[in-house]
Amino acid sequence: MSGAGEANRRVRVMLPYHLRNLAHVGSEIELEVAAPVTVRSIVDAVEARYPMLLGTIRDQGTKQRRPFLRFFACEEDLSHESLDKELPDAVAEGKEPLLIVGAIAGG
């Protein structure tokens, strides 16, 4: 038996410093995300919950990831994977966070 309630997953997301401040949250947020859990579904949920982050993670028109941001999880760089690829079970089950990371640049 399956239903919408069972399909929703509670996931964890870590945001970079400036986006935490913009959203007035701590370093990690928790969100309800409909299965299957993907980078796209998580970012959709982040933007829906924190609309001030619209455009800061990905372009609002093209939906492309901003070039100086990366998506990491479970010690893997997922930035160049399909946005619709299912994330590891550890992320979908909330055991591991999806990390949205700003590139370290500037010397």
Add this chain to the structure above:
Amino acid sequence: MSGVRVLVGTKKGAFILSSDGKRDKWDVSGPHFGGWEIYHLKGSPVNPDRIYASQTSGWFGQVMQRSSDGGKTWETVGNKYEYDGVPGTHQWYDGTPHPWEFKRVWHLEPSLTERETVYAGIEDAALFKSTDGGASWTELSGLRKHDSGPHWQPGAGGMCLHTIVLDPKNKDRIYIAISAAGAFRSDDAGATWKPINKGLVSDTMPNPTAEVGHCVHRIAIHPSKPDTLYMQKHWHVMRSDNAGDQRQKVIGNLPTDFGFCIDVHAHEPETVYVVPIKSDSLHYPIDGALKVYRSRTGGNEWEPLTNGLPQKDCYVNVLRDAMAVDRLDDCGVYFGTTGGQVYCSPDGGDSWKPIVHDLPSVLSVEVQTLP
């Protein structure tokens, strides 16, 4: 009139400097939006408690902030700037076609009469308008779709629409300037535009007197004489007395006519201020001496103003949006430097004091004169 609020955008946040009419003691608030580049803040002339701030980052893109309580608290508003239709291409630095791409908001200009209306000048050059306090933005695309648009080319800082001047006597007239396309005027509230670059000469262009392609750095008017436009071009300080239809040089005895900022005294339409910078290769004052030059004759005759400004070992720049005047009876003049100083002259330029001297590099300075 009881006080002033100086709005300072820097490379690492915004600062608000407040004082009474004496402009001697200052309260400093900030950094707001610490760590972000704040290209410009500006308050509404209709509602001084309404302030807009353009917050940008190479990592996180464009955010637009709005305050409704004079900068005490802020809320994010719309940051979606979609070009009207298929934007096509302009010219890249090497002359090849390059797609129009939104990068950031350089300048915000709240309406002189409409409480919730504000204009935004963006890179790549276009003009946007919001009539809902910044919640949503619509391009006034007649500008970008001007026949010359595909030939516009970026200046060193990008292809930015950095200046918006609203005519206080004619609600349908708007002036804008783009680096490096030049100045344009609309007489129908932004629907259509004409280049107003006659009289400009740019020796670095294949055709030095071309209709477009000039690197205009800043335009300023006095509200009582809006047909008189003062311009700091890349090189040359210019004046027009017919709303930009024709211009002439008013360099006179300036030691160099390169610079970025220009502004006009609040009560004297022929009193103009510039900060001469040694050259486009050096971007600092001549001989390490920071001097504002004032003309009381609308140009040509200039006097250096140095009282209180560093006259040795000073190698800062003053950027295009980093000078402003207040409207108190004794007109105050303000400018910010790339070294993080914000100077105030409460006597029209005769003497100067730093309000702050260790901010991040200053990108913009605006002043609100409070009742």
